[in-house]
Amino acid sequence: MSTTREIFEQHPGKPSTVDGLYSEHEVRLANRNAGAILELLRHDVTPTGAHYLLTHFDVPMLDPARHKVSFGEGFERSFDLGLEELRQLPQVTVPVTLECAGNGRAGVSPRNHSMPWTEGGVGTSEWTGTPLAPLIDRARPADGTVDIVFTGADEGFDSGTRHFYGRSLSRDRIAELGVLLVHEMNGAPLLPQHGAPMRLIVPGWYGMASVKWISTIEAIPTAYQGLQQAKNYRYRNHPDDPGEPVEEIRVKSLMVPPGIPDWTTRSRYVEHGRYEIVGRAWAGRRPVAKVEFGIGEEWIEAMLSPATVPSAWAKWSVTWDAKPGEHILRCRATDTDGNTQPVDPRWDAAGFGNNAVQQVRVFVSAGTS
Amino acid sequence: MSTTREIFEQHPGKPSTVDGLYSEHEVRLANRNAGAILELLRHDVTPTGAHYLLTHFDVPMLDPARHKVSFGEGFERSFDLGLEELRQLPQVTVPVTLECAGNGRAGVSPRNHSMPWTEGGVGTSEWTGTPLAPLIDRARPADGTVDIVFTGADEGFDSGTRHFYGRSLSRDRIAELGVLLVHEMNGAPLLPQHGAPMRLIVPGWYGMASVKWISTIEAIPTAYQGLQQAKNYRYRNHPDDPGEPVEEIRVKSLMVPPGIPDWTTRSRYVEHGRYEIVGRAWAGRRPVAKVEFGIGEEWIEAMLSPATVPSAWAKWSVTWDAKPGEHILRCRATDTDGNTQPVDPRWDAAGFGNNAVQQVRVFVSAGTS
Numbered sequence: 001m002s003t004t005r006e007i008f009e010q011h012p013g014k015p016s017t018v019d020g021l022y023s024e025h026e027v028r029l030a031n032r033n034a035g036a037i038l039e040l041l042r043h044d045v046t047p048t049g050a051h052y053l054l055t056h057f058d059v060p061m062l063d064p065a066r067h068k069v070s071f072g073e074g075f076e077r078s079f080d081l082g083l084e085e086l087r088q089l090p091q092v093t094v095p096v097t098l099e100c101a102g103n104g105r106a107g108v109s110p111r112n113h114s115m116p117w118t119e120g121g122v123g124t125s126e127w128t129g130t131p132l133a134p135l136i137d138r139a140r141p142a143d144g145t146v147d148i149v150f151t152g153a154d155e156g157f158d159s160g161t162r163h164f165y166g167r168s169l170s171r172d173r174i175a176e177l178g179v180l181l182v183h184e185m186n187g188a189p190l191l192p193q194h195g196a197p198m199r200l201i202v203p204g205w206y207g208m209a210s211v212k213w214i215s216t217i218e219a220i221p222t223a224y225q226g227l228q229q230a231k232n233y234r235y236r237n238h239p240d241d242p243g244e245p246v247e248e249i250r251v252k253s254l255m256v257p258p259g260i261p262d263w264t265t266r267s268r269y270v271e272h273g274r275y276e277i278v279g280r281a282w283a284g285r286r287p288v289a290k291v292e293f294g295i296g297e298e299w300i301e302a303m304l305s306p307a308t309v310p311s312a313w314a315k316w317s318v319t320w321d322a323k324p325g326e327h328i329l330r331c332r333a334t335d336t337d338g339n340t341q342p343v344d345p346r347w348d349a350a351g352f353g354n355n356a357v358q359q360v361r362v363f364v365s366a367g368t369s
Numbered sequence: 370m371s372t373t374r375e376i377f378e379q380h381p382g383k384p385s386t387v388d389g390l391y392s393e394h395e396v397r398l399a400n401r402n403a404g405a406i407l408e409l410l411r412h413d414v415t416p417t418g419a420h421y422l423l424t425h426f427d428v429p430m431l432d433p434a435r436h437k438v439s440f441g442e443g444f445e446r447s448f449d450l451g452l453e454e455l456r457q458l459p460q461v462t463v464p465v466t467l468e469c470a471g472n473g474r475a476g477v478s479p480r481n482h483s484m485p486w487t488e489g490g491v492g493t494s495e496w497t498g499t500p501l502a503p504l505i506d507r508a509r510p511a512d513g514t515v516d517i518v519f520t521g522a523d524e525g526f527d528s529g530t531r532h533f534y535g536r537s538l539s540r541d542r543i544a545e546l547g548v549l550l551v552h553e554m555n556g557a558p559l560l561p562q563h564g565a566p567m568r569l570i571v572p573g574w575y576g577m578a579s580v581k582w583i584s585t586i587e588a589i590p591t592a593y594q595g596l597q598q599a600k601n602y603r604y605r606n607h608p609d610d611p612g613e614p615v616e617e618i619r620v621k622s623l624m625v626p627p628g629i630p631d632w633t634t635r636s637r638y639v640e641h642g643r644y645e646i647v648g649r650a651w652a653g654r655r656p657v658a659k660v661e662f663g664i665g666e667e668w669i670e671a672m673l674s675p676a677t678v679p680s681a682w683a684k685w686s687v688t689w690d691a692k693p694g695e696h697i698l699r700c701r702a703t704d705t706d707g708n709t710q711p712v713d714p715r716w717d718a719a720g721f722g723n724n725a726v727q728q729v730r731v732f733v734s735a736g737t738s
Binding site for chain 2: 020021022023024025026027028029030031032033034035037039040042043047048049050051053055056057058059061106113114115116117118120155156157158162191192193194260261262263264265266269
């Protein structure tokens with residue numbers, strides 16, 4: 001009798017990759033896991049439905065009226081929390097920029113065969129919910145608790161391991177990061193694909209920490225060894241490297257590509273003249289200190305309008321004097337710790353944390369079209 | 370002095386394609402033009418934000434308080450219509466299934482280098498607005514009018530031609546099809562990426578007819594020769610074939626893939642046993658007559674729950690007795706005119722109208738995992 005696990009191992013389906021060519025699996029992932037629409041970066045808050053998605057398994061069907069988050073194993077005062085109870089707790093609304101840890105993976109060579117993000121794995125929403133730390137205190141973790149474990153209702157295989165998606169944080173981190181248990185996005189109940197009815201938001205960290213469709217919260221006396229914590233989401237120099245955990249979002253910026261596009265290639269066309277280029281920059285929990293706009297080898301400093309909170313992206317703008325010819329436009333942010341985006345992608349075995357500068361090819365005409 | 374047009378022609382960027390391998394342009398399009406999330410087919414109405422997108426150019430930034438639709442050229446009583454005026458006209462709310470004409474393009478060999486849809490280019494929303502025909506009557510098209518032309522605010526290059534996206538319909542067709550000028554989707558104002566503040570909905574036709582970000586409506590005395598009407602969106606046997614216009618949606622069906630997925634390959638895994646398989650079927654303006662569910666070479670008829678209107682998809686379900694081993698599951702709909710989905714994709718030079726049956730690979734284990 002073969003188990004699901006055994007069948008899986010006979011069909012691993014993890015091909016190697018070739019720069020600039022993508023498999024059907026990658027195209028399916030790219031279409032299912034929607035990315036940012038760059039011109040919508042003009043909005044402070046990403047329009048609902050245009051926020052990026054990264055769904056490891058299937059979107060679960062949970063009944064908002066019945067689903068509960070169980071503060072269970074390892075707590076001295078276990079309880080279940082439904083949506084109505086969550087609404088009665090102190091409410092906060094915070095703008096948070098989330099970015100997928102794999103954003104930019106398509107630029108790493110050779111890339112890991114996974115979701116082939118170019119630069120679309122980012123978005124900003126206003127999340128409404130309650131701080132998680134007081135709820136953990138209320139449940140009272142048993143003495144000797146090391147990790148608080150968060151498990152979603154989404155189940156599947158990854159790297160041959162069947163599991164529900166799960167992540168952990170220490171109690172100190174939950175308080176320090178201002179982790180939220182949320183039920184609304186942009187003033188409306190969470191959409192099914194964004195974690196309804198309740199999910200975590202971990203401001204400043206890559207999206208893998210903000211567990212969707214949260215079902216159970218547990219306190220455990222050892223470091224959590226779940227696949228998505230101990231094996232995936234680690235910076236590694238080679239596949240066997242134990243690596244370092246992926247945590248805070250690295251400094252990054254994007255621009256709204258100027259001019260008008262060509263349908264299939266997305267190349268840009270403008271007439272010569274002066275244009276305002278606008279974009280966004282973010283750096284996890286640190287404020288953005290500076291954004292530079294690059295034309296060829298020249299970099300000029302952009303105007304920066306900081307966000308109200310470091311967890312949300314800042315707006316920047318610059319005037320571009322577009323001269324006839326073909327140009328590569330770039331943008332580069334620096335955070336208050338002095339970290340700057342690299343021009344070339346840094347190597348990572350799984351393609352995590354690539355914060356290399358965006359490059360936009362623009363053709364500037366001398367005349368009018 | 371080179372014009373934008375001349376620069377474009379030096380950089381056509383339209384590579385040939387290889388089955389199963391995709392270019393970076395295609396991956397970018399797949400990520401930007403979000404597709405259906407198949408498990409959300411359980412919902413009668415696609416959750417907002419999970420409806421497919423096909424944005425030819427950029428999403429325009431239009432101010433809902435100021436934008437007007439101009440009933441201009443070719444009308445005897447020209448007028449401009451703003452959002453507030455539209456809201457005061459008779460309102461209807463209709464569920465409509467929209468499908469991209471290029472849905473299934475990735476299954477056509479060789480495929481056109483364009484948006485590489487597998488099966489995700491479909492969704493159903495409840496659209497609120499007013500019937501367009503009385504507005505056309507009110508504007509009074511000049512004698513000898515042949516076509517009514519609809520132009521959006523979205524501009525770009527396609528096939529080397531710079532233009533605002535435009536389509537046309539005859540007056541008779543506008544009335545016959547029940548075309549709507551809408552401002553709400555699922556009870557909320559249109560999202561920017563779905564055509565805000567006003568768009569057309571053409572029930573029963575592929576999505577290219579439902580012009581988004583509509584700006585001008587004109588009456589012309591000749592057949593409209595716009596690129597997206599006369600050159601694109603035509604069924605052609607070879608690139609030089611004048612072809613036939615793409616219009617009504619062909620009969621099609623999709624299932625929610627059973628079991629749990631593998632993250633990157635989306636292969637499905639279930640334990641042996643009996644499962645309810647659910648899905649959707651639609652056929653443009655015609656009701657769906659029958660849906661069959663296929664396991665290997667065997668086809669069994671599914672239970673069909675018709676939609677309230679033919680323009681919205683019907684729900685179907687069937688019990689699957691999952692036996693250990695590897696299976697290809699398929700579904701096949703037939704409409705009331707007797708049209709049935711083909712098992713193999715039909716050839717089209719641009720990959721339009723591919724309504725071949727969906728195939729889902731499932732591994733069934735004999736034991737438990």
